[in-house]
Amino acid sequence: MNEELILQHGLTLDEFEVIKKYLNRDLSIEELGIFSAMWNEHCCYKTSKKWLKKLPTDNEIVIQGPGENAGVIDLQDNDGIAFKIESHNHPSYIEPFNGSATGVGGILRDIFTMGARPIATLDSIRFGLIETEKTKYLLNGVVHGIGHYGNCIGIPNIGGECEFESTYDFNNLVNAMAVGHVQKDKIFYSKPKSIGGLIVYIGSKTGKDGIHGASMASDVFSEEDEDKKRPSVQVGDPFMEKLLMEGCLELMFSGLIESMQDMGAAGITSSSVEMASKGNVGVYINLDKVPLRQPLSAYEILLSESQERMLAVIDKKNNHKVREILQKWQIDYEVIGEITDTKRVVFESNNKKVVDLPVEIIVDDAPEYDREFYIPRKRKNKDFDFSKIKLEDMIINLLTNLNYLDKSWVFDQYDSTVMGDTIREPGQSSGIVKIHGTQKVIGASTDCNPLYIRINPYEGMKYTVAESYRNLVACNINPLAITNNLNFASPLDPNIMGELVLSIHGLKTAAVKFNTPIVSGNVSLYNQTNEIPIKPTPVIGMVGSNMDLNKINTNKFCEIGNKILILGKQLTKNCSPYLLQDQKIAFNICEFNDLEVLDLDFEKKIANCVLELSDLKCIMSCNDISRGGIFSALLKMQYKDMGFRVKVPDPIDLFCEYSAGYVTEIRSKDFEKVTSFLTKKGAEYLEIGEIIKEGIEINSKKFDYFDIMNKYRNDFEKIIS
Template structure:
């Protein structure tokens, strides 16, 4: 038998009847994160003061993390983007647990990126681990089998004590949970900047695969249908967790509030995955919702609101790990590895037989009604009686004041193009070795080697490739590709252009592997929405992302907003992480990112300009941030992507140019493959090597394919420049310098191990 809380004395239970007769009782609304006007609005909705349980529900569901109350007014513009991908209409989009898109052959893919930033600072291992667990359950809830995860990460300076505290735990948490689930980690980033000190970003993404007919949505419909809670028992871990913790700014000396961080159990999650997929196959699920942020408060109110509008729940039937939990604590608990299903009465026996088979505990805790109310009882007494939509969807919406900060003009006027730059071959050589060893450009194997990238046997590309790629069908070799990207330095210089550059880089990375970019998920990480400058950054980033998606012809399928990412008065760099998912018809015909053989021709695609502001060179060589980011040319990005798709089977390798410019791309292609290169550059060699102009890639082809490449470049209106030839064991720039690959690799690979042990 499951533990249940004993019935309290009637005089101590705050029921709806008690609340109606006791209107002036003092309540801890401020301690729960509600504003005075929000508390008054709850009273207006209910026509009385809320009970303690109702107050708990509204407080977590109206938190910034759950309600998006500061961001809704800007996010709604994503609805202006046509809800179809380059190959067909979206199957599920914004508002669902995760987006779902058609990829052909009867297959669909669900994907999404979310944040677990503040919990990962408070408790790095469990914060990161449960971030992975939560995004995986979002994918399961759509009816999809998870097939891969990604992890875009941001940390403070590599040499900072607190980075040494949080980074190992976060990486271990991501790897430990994903590895136990048997999910390959195929992509992500690890970026270091002083603004993330005390506020690391832990974004987690997941891809799942399903057949079209297996799609499931989160709604509770059908009067008399049963509400079943299954998975792990509810405990005291995570009470108020991410829903409150992610809705507050950290003080300079640490979190002012430290709600309990959730504790994950990946082995229970693995059982939950297999159990849920079998429930779907058996056809015994009428509606489903995972329990993540806000726990039962979220699952019950969202399911009821999205369905027929009514639900009656018996909270004392919830299986507990701690029998002393109060109704408020049970509703606020964010204990992990839990799902809620709506089941027709005739299917409940089959449902419970399957959960028993998988040793997954399940309890019928309520039923669907047509009352339009969410009613929750506790040992026969009603402690919640609310219109569910007011909890789940009709929370406060703030039009926060926003304004372009006064310092923005001075920041943009301080361009890096005026900084002293290397002029001799020896100086250019030293710059290359300095950059490849820098924290943001160095080898990330210390991190990625802790992840199983090839479990399940369908991984085609993974780090350090430009994008991750997995096979979906073992017979046809249909596959999908994903890349997550963002340069927060560019977004600080110009948040509109910065968001577009994040999208453009992810779009380009997917294309270099030979995949067709289809759709976007985002994870928008910013500082306090109560700062008009931060809200301006957020508004501009949303506008930029919307405009870029319109021009590229790809939709936003959903995503996540994470605000209050700042310590004291120091906000993080605006970090609109963008994930782009693409499809490839045959993964065997992918294009690798590194050199494949000697005596192949190296060709630069795209136009290089003197664009150094916000670059890694400016950061590493001068600790400088100022000027304007690289120019955004979405037409050029689209043309380049189409060219790269047509080059499948012709190009022997393709690598995008982004952080570190051409020099970094050539160095990575050479170091990973062990094949050197000799190139010559026209004009300013420094600009040619280290500028970070967008819409560029470097490809290699056999000498006999140069004319076909030239013809395709002309057809797609993409400039091409022949650079040189692969081969040897050095990276050489004619007339300037050469570096043995061994020396280059030594600089590239030792940074993280030396710093982290």
């Protein structure tokens, strides 16, 4: 086997030597393909595994941690919640519509593979500067793709993020998260139960799409690659997925299936190898039986990433019943192999064994690297000059920055109310859906603070987790668990590897403190094009619950005359990175001061106050303070033409970032009760003003409410078109 072929398959020569030595023979091309698929970063986490192992993944409510298609947590009674986030960055840059659509399709399959019915999706999407035509094209394509897939299959989209920064000019990010509801006694795992069980193929026929997708996703990009790699992007069919979902859930509910695996990244290879590995068994598959869309070689069948396909194991006696149910849903179904006791993965084609490998070498012996990393140098703090900055300009700066404007243009392209259980739609601090037929609600939020993490990966990651935590707490949702999507550039650069290591460490620290274990996740490395690396973007999705839907808070103003109270601690002007960046005071990453250390105990204390006061129905509405400070939080809270009148010592305070920051709306009659409660708890608060009709007033200066709101609500669409 020549070197070029090995390198083309994304393996290093050292890695290849390990395989050859183990097998003591040369490999078939199909076998090389298998190692290419299984030993890349996307499937085996060879760079990140060492560090991911340090994350907390278990507590009293975790039913399933990382390692399955999705994590599952306990929601009392027989209710469980399955959820996971996954990236589709590279495909979405090459072909935004299909790349993002199949990202949604893939994550939904991960959820219903567990026996869970998907009940919500969220998307964290990041693009370069809107000034380029390319970004407009990508934004339109990605939003269209996400909407197209989710709307058609009929799962409400309840939130996420959409941000713009030059770091993503040549490498946009698309992370899709899905949440599902499962009955605890009907969770399905990928581990097969019995030797001799039939391996069955369910779903769309296999075609050439997506061959080598997983290894592409683990590679550095150059711009010329774009056209060449387009055939590696899968094409999605949400109608097929809807049928597949209903068919699979019916099979699972009828108890006709032993185990199931989604044919996602690395297709039939990855799903069958994982099945064998989890069950400590072997698999035999006859590739001639695989339903094909077009003539394919054994190699192509093994590596195709055609969408909407599942691999399941069934008992022989159920074959007929399974076929009947799938026929009703008009889904292709074929018995293609069986579970063996050999602990080997065997694929046959044209009566010839094209692959015959011990499971051990593929999975257990997969490479694991301890890559070199640098710890960023400590920053020297300095004072910035705020003297020339005027309140009017600060407001204009926010209202001309896409990151602060109302993103209805995005969310309105998603169906957020299908399934009839949506309580909070996108655009609020967290999306909330009801568990069908119960009073329980699930809240979810996705977050990342790339600028914070570039400045200080460890503290920045703590802030990221705290922001998601606050998003949920603001709605009176108890935070429960986390899924993560670590988007980084090439780990071969020790600086970037350092950011990866330290941010995982920050994630760990915050997750332990908040008792929110990480139950699922995804790593996306090599996010760089033309050697321009993205800012570190470890996105987290946090899920929480409230057992009583009547207790949750709104993020929107309720009543004119109610008081506005601020909780938390303001970061100083000099240490509010987004204030400095977005008010055009600091530009270069080297200019920023270090982040203030985030006191997680303080975050918890304030959060508990918000949760308790909400339970007492003393908080009428609440929003967390993040990027854009109090001012931005207040804009997001406006509703039914209600505005605000506030007084603060220095107008710049309104734009500073916060730790444990919440804007709360309190009725006058509850005011004393609330403040004495806070004093008793030792929680600082600041009364800044009240809700008024159709007005915005800051330190007695009046602003045109309708002008500001009109810009806030409508300029996003103007800027991007």
